[in-house]
Amino acid sequence: MGIEGRLTVAMPKGRIFSDALTLLEEAGLNLPRELAEDSRKLMVEVPAEDLSFLLVKPVDVPTCVEHGAADLGVAGKDVLMEEDRDVYELLDLQISPCRLSLAGTPDWQPVLNPKVATKYPRIANRWFREQGQQVEVICLNGSVELAPLTGLADRIVDIVSTGQTLRENGLVELEEITRVTSRLIANRASYRLKSRRIDRLYERLARVVMGKGDCDDRGGPSGAVVHTSESG
Ligand SMILES: Nc1ncnc2c1ncn2[C@@H]1O[C@H](COP(=O)(O)OP(=O)(O)OP(=O)(O)O)[C@@H](O)[C@H]1O
Numbered sequence: 001m002g003i004e005g006r007l008t009v010a011m012p013k014g015r016i017f018s019d020a021l022t023l024l025e026e027a028g029l030n031l032p033r034e035l036a037e038d039s040r041k042l043m044v045e046v047p048a049e050d051l052s053f054l055l056v057k058p059v060d061v062p063t064c065v066e067h068g069a070a071d072l073g074v075a076g077k078d079v080l081m082e083e084d085r086d087v088y089e090l091l092d093l094q095i096s097p098c099r100l101s102l103a104g105t106p107d108w109q110p111v112l113n114p115k116v117a118t119k120y121p122r123i124a125n126r127w128f129r130e131q132g133q134q135v136e137v138i139c140l141n142g143s144v145e146l147a148p149l150t151g152l153a154d155r156i157v158d159i160v161s162t163g164q165t166l167r168e169n170g171l172v173e174l175e176e177i178t179r180v181t182s183r184l185i186a187n188r189a190s191y192r193l194k195s196r197r198i199d200r201l202y203e204r205l206a207r208v209v210m211g212k213g214d215c216d217d218r219g220g221p222s223g224a225v226v227h228t229s230e231s232g
């Protein structure tokens with residue numbers, strides 16, 4: 001083990017997981033099959049790389065990193081914007097791309113104080129405030145596209161990737177709110193105390209991402225990192 005100790009990385013289970021794993025392998029990490037397999041193990045140690053992986057729900061990655069349960073994490077920009085945790089955003093990994101958009105029925109007519117259903121209340125509230133529009137945000141945890149079809153809401157703010165879910169439910173994308181990719185994030189204290197180890201992993205990942213082109217490099221450990229929390 002290095003003098004700075006083992007690095008713990010919070011990995012999002014689900015959609016992002018395999019993209020993140022592929023990227024780590026492309027960066028030259030030798031990872032055990034155990035990590036890729038469909039196992040119920042939530043903590044996987046990789047002594048050969050001096051790394052530990054925590055497998056958590058995507059929305060919980062920023063929480064684990066903010067509180068120091070993990071030094072690093074991989075999280076979608078959508079989750080980072082919604083959770084607004086006190087963590088550093090080091091690198092745009094350019095994986096699991098999608099967008100967060102406003103959508104509705106094609107015949108949608110403006111109404112006063114429309115209802116907007118979403119899994120992303122903070123982002124939706126902020127975006128409508130910036131547009132100078134008053135809305136009532138209704139929080140849902142899934143199947144958000146049902147809301148305009150059932151009268152639960154006038155419009156939705158949700159993730160769009162292929163557009164299939166919107167199409168199959170007769171909805172149209174009205175406006176893109178933000179593009180989303182997954183980011184490498186760091187705990188603030190770890191970023192200082194384990195800088196050499198974080199630097200090394202960051203550089204290996206950045207090389208792969210930049211090699212693929214279109215890299216939105218956030219500056220990394222030696223540059224200007226983005227502090228994701230609006231309040232901190
Ligand atoms: N088509 C997509 N739909 C939803 N998220 C997507 C899509 N494409 C990429 N993503 C990214 O994947 C993340 C969500 O991953 P996933 O669907 O596995 O988690 P989840 O929504 O928390 O699911 P669950 O609640 O079922 O565990 C989003 O935060 C986003 O950054």
Ligand SMILES: O=P(O)(O)OC[C@H]1O[C@H](OP(=O)(O)OP(=O)(O)O)[C@H](O)[C@@H]1O
Pocket residue numbers: 141142143144145158159160161162163164165166
């Ligand atoms: O544009 P598409 O490629 O169709 O992808 C977008 C859909 O995928 C996600 O839903 P998910 O599958 O996570 O289910 P959910 O309704 O439980 O959120 C998202 O909330 C959209 O509904």
